[in-house]
Amino acid sequence: MLTIKDLYVSVEGTEILKGINLEVKPGEIHAIMGPNGSGKSTLANVIAGKEEYEVTHGSITYMGEDLLEQSPEDRAKAGLFLSFQYPVEIPGVPMVNFLKTAVNEHRKHRGEKELTAGEFLKFMREKMEMVDLHAQLTNRSVNEGFSGGEKKKNEIFQMALLEPKLAILDETDSGLDIDALKTVAHGVNALRTPENATIVVTHYQRLLDYIIPDYVHVLYQGKIVKSAGKELALQLEEKGYDWIKQENGN
Amino acid sequence: MTDQDKILAEVTQSEYKYGFFSDIETDIIDIGLNEDVVRTIWEKKKEPDFMLEFRLDAFRKWQKMKMPDWAYLKVPPIDFQSISYYAAPKKKPQYESLDEVDPELLETFNKLGIPLEEQKHLAGVAVDAVIDSVSVKTTFKEVLAEQGIIFCSFSDALQEHPDLVRKYLGQSVPVADNFFAALNSAVFSDGSFCYIPEGVKCPMELSTYFRINSANTGQFERTLIVADNDSYVSYLEGCTAPMRDENQLHAAVVEIIALDRAEVKYSTVQNWYPGDKNGKGGIYNFVTKRGVCRGVSSKISWTQVETGSAITWKYPSCILLGDNSVGEFNSVAVTNNHQQADTGSKMIHIGKNTKSTIISKGISAGKSDNSYRGLVKVLPGATNSRNFSQCDSLLLNDTCGAHTFPYIEVGNKSSIVEHEATTSKIGEDQIFYCNQRGIDTEKAIGMIVNGYAKEVLNKLPMEFAVEAQKLLQISLEGSVG
Numbered sequence: 001m002l003t004i005k006d007l008y009v010s011v012e013g014t015e016i017l018k019g020i021n022l023e024v025k026p027g028e029i030h031a032i033m034g035p036n037g038s039g040k041s042t043l044a045n046v047i048a049g050k051e052e053y054e055v056t057h058g059s060i061t062y063m064g065e066d067l068l069e070q071s072p073e074d075r076a077k078a079g080l081f082l083s084f085q086y087p088v089e090i091p092g093v094p095m096v097n098f099l100k101t102a103v104n105e106h107r108k109h110r111g112e113k114e115l116t117a118g119e120f121l122k123f124m125r126e127k128m129e130m131v132d133l134h135a136q137l138t139n140r141s142v143n144e145g146f147s148g149g150e151k152k153k154n155e156i157f158q159m160a161l162l163e164p165k166l167a168i169l170d171e172t173d174s175g176l177d178i179d180a181l182k183t184v185a186h187g188v189n190a191l192r193t194p195e196n197a198t199i200v201v202t203h204y205q206r207l208l209d210y211i212i213p214d215y216v217h218v219l220y221q222g223k224i225v226k227s228a229g230k231e232l233a234l235q236l237e238e239k240g241y242d243w244i245k246q247e248n249g250n
Numbered sequence: 251m252t253d254q255d256k257i258l259a260e261v262t263q264s265e266y267k268y269g270f271f272s273d274i275e276t277d278i279i280d281i282g283l284n285e286d287v288v289r290t291i292w293e294k295k296k297e298p299d300f301m302l303e304f305r306l307d308a309f310r311k312w313q314k315m316k317m318p319d320w321a322y323l324k325v326p327p328i329d330f331q332s333i334s335y336y337a338a339p340k341k342k343p344q345y346e347s348l349d350e351v352d353p354e355l356l357e358t359f360n361k362l363g364i365p366l367e368e369q370k371h372l373a374g375v376a377v378d379a380v381i382d383s384v385s386v387k388t389t390f391k392e393v394l395a396e397q398g399i400i401f402c403s404f405s406d407a408l409q410e411h412p413d414l415v416r417k418y419l420g421q422s423v424p425v426a427d428n429f430f431a432a433l434n435s436a437v438f439s440d441g442s443f444c445y446i447p448e449g450v451k452c453p454m455e456l457s458t459y460f461r462i463n464s465a466n467t468g469q470f471e472r473t474l475i476v477a478d479n480d481s482y483v484s485y486l487e488g489c490t491a492p493m494r495d496e497n498q499l500h501a502a503v504v505e506i507i508a509l510d511r512a513e514v515k516y517s518t519v520q521n522w523y524p525g526d527k528n529g530k531g532g533i534y535n536f537v538t539k540r541g542v543c544r545g546v547s548s549k550i551s552w553t554q555v556e557t558g559s560a561i562t563w564k565y566p567s568c569i570l571l572g573d574n575s576v577g578e579f580n581s582v583a584v585t586n587n588h589q590q591a592d593t594g595s596k597m598i599h600i601g602k603n604t605k606s607t608i609i610s611k612g613i614s615a616g617k618s619d620n621s622y623r624g625l626v627k628v629l630p631g632a633t634n635s636r637n638f639s640q641c642d643s644l645l646l647n648d649t650c651g652a653h654t655f656p657y658i659e660v661g662n663k664s665s666i667v668e669h670e671a672t673t674s675k676i677g678e679d680q681i682f683y684c685n686q687r688g689i690d691t692e693k694a695i696g697m698i699v700n701g702y703a704k705e706v707l708n709k710l711p712m713e714f715a716v717e718a719q720k721l722l723q724i725s726l727e728g729s730v731g
């Protein structure tokens with residue numbers, strides 16, 4: 001589904017990712033862990049197509065096609081979803097309008113009829129229950145005045161609406177209390193199918209108690225320095241990132 | 251060039267969607283301006299005698315005036331002698347049904363997406379269509395007449411209600427108010443007149459679609475709205491013009507008078523040809539709009555969405571004469587490519603306890619310049635008065651400019667004047683967020699800009715708000731960088 005080969009990425013002339021290799025297959029859950037500043041968000045953003053990140057070497061293939069050739073919106077419509085670490089506020093744009101536009105862009109792309117306002121509201125209500133998002137929030141402007149936790153729930157809510165093939169959750173757990181964490185995890189698990197894949201980017205292992213990964217990768221200084229099964233997350237929890245730092249010579 | 255820049259460049263270069271030119275037979279007088287021309291206009295229009303005095307007075311004063319040069323605008327020299335000051339459709343037909351209407355005219359309306367056919371049925375909207383300065387079609391007149399409301403072309407008003415016109419014309423905007431107002435007063439050919447009698451709440455939005463049509467014909471419309479005691483009216487003005495190469499001058503005057511406890515809402519969506527992407531062509535729009543809250547507790551609000559014209563010079567104002575009167579100005583002004591806009595408002599507080607609000611949202615793209623210029627003046631006698639002004643500028647790239655020129659004069663100690671201003675650049679992160687949800691950059695900008703302007707758009711009547719939203723999107727098609 002997703003194949004990353006020897007990926008090097010720079011931002012404003014600084015090399016941040018230094019030779020990433022990653023293979024994600026349908027149905028799999030991959031966790032990417034690592035200390036702050038190691039390049040996790042950079043990797044997520046490059047996959048989503050953020051412009052300021054320059055790919056200097058390597059390739060990303062998604063669903064058999066060269067992902068780097070595609071615009072961010074085309075990637076999104078091809079089923080790629082990013083739950084942002086810091087969801088941005090868009091003042092004056094009602095959530096409902098934003099979501100309806102997004103859903104209908106996806107539907108158009110799939111050759112389906114666009115939903116009317118009424119149809120959309122119905123569809124939206126079903127999905128809202130899944131993440132226990134307060135109905136009032138959809139009347140507000142996009143992310144405006146949302147608490148940290150609400151913003152994260154809102155990301156998963158959008159994921160539920162857009163039904164992606166590959167979802168990347170960038171620190172979706174940070175800032176969540178345990179109940180919110182469980183709700184988010186429940187949402188992610190409920191959306192899971194044998195065809196879908198998820199990449200969970202996280203700093204802590206606690207989310208991985210609820211979303212059980214098939215693989216755990218440790219990203220450090222722009223490289224994946226360790227890959228293993230879910231037990232690696234527990235090891236990291238126990239030994240801390242210093243263990244990785246020491247193994248990698250600083 | 252980044253990808254986003256490319257997309258933006260592409261969309262910016264999308265041509266003016268309403269650029270077409272219809273070929274209706276017109277009667278044009280020779281170019282040039284002198285007392286004889288002023289007399290000819292008066293004669294052709296068979297106006298009452300007082301109008302000749304009015305026009306000549308204005309003309310003589312205009313001759314001694316200079317074009318204002320204080321605005322943040324680069325205005326190419328205008329040769330006022332190379333303009334024809336009168337153009338009217340040859341025959342002024344009386345339509346019983348649409349079948350009798352010139353098919354060309356209907357076609358024009360169809361292209362604009364506002365076919366008369368639909369307009370007639372549009373719930374609650376009466377249309378007084380102005381084509382090349384002379385009213386061709388007035389609808390809903392009878393319905394309004396039942397309530398004693400007069401809504402007709404200015405020419406008709408001069409024939410049918412000369413005393414009313416005489417009583418109020420030039421009261422808000424004196425003939426020599428400014429260079430362009432004086433010119434308009436001398437040569438205006440037509441426009442709209444509206445009178446709401448005492449105690450009447452106008453049951454529908456009154457609407458006028460202006461349209462500039464003949465080559466080389468300056469447009470000088472005149473609008474006069476009088477709201478008598480305890481009356482209410484909401485008035486809509488919307489316009490769009492055909493694609494044209496040479497510059498076209500437009501100098502309209504709108505006068506509003508609100509008597510005791512009367513309320514007038516005046517909404518504009520302005521979409522004249524802004525010139526091509528290289529800054530060639532486009533309308534020069536020098537407008538004088540002023541309302542006088544003459545009565546106690548009267549209210550006048552201006553709401554405008556300005557997306558068109560190569561040059562815009564426009565300051566809809568309120569003179570708050572009556573005690574407890576209220577003035578409002580809500581504006582969204584978009585400039586793209588080489589457009590220049592210097593627009594804002596004046597609020598003159600004269601009566602006691604008068605209140606005014608100014609909300610201005612400037613949006614600049616391309617290589618355009620967008621200026622807010624506002625004056626809030628509280629006279630010594632206007633005790634306990636208040637003004638709140640909020641002027642926001644949104645920049646879509648690094649090549650455009652936004653400027654704010656607020657002038658505040660407060661003549662007493664019991665009044666409070668507040669001014670807030672912000673300038674921001676459209677967020678790449680916001681656009682990317684939309685992109686990541688499958689929404690392309692063009693749509694994303696449309697959404698973000700509409701969100702930014704929402705406070706003002708919300709003040710527009712429903713049917714206008716929808717049109718305005720589309721217009722904002724169209725006029726900004728691709729403009730971030």
Ligand SMILES: Nc1ncnc2c1ncn2[C@@H]1O[C@H](COP(=O)(O)OP(=O)(O)O)[C@@H](O)[C@H]1O
Nearest residue numbers: 011012016035036037038039040041042043052
């Ligand atoms: N837009 C940017 N401009 C400049 N530096 C950046 C940008 N984004 C990330 N970086 C830098 O890249 C490194 C990796 O950041 P990031 O990918 O956010 O790490 P993580 O998500 O693992 O905490 C950091 O040193 C950060 O400062």
Ligand SMILES: [Mg+2]
Nearest residue numbers: 040041085171
């Ligand atoms: Mg991060």
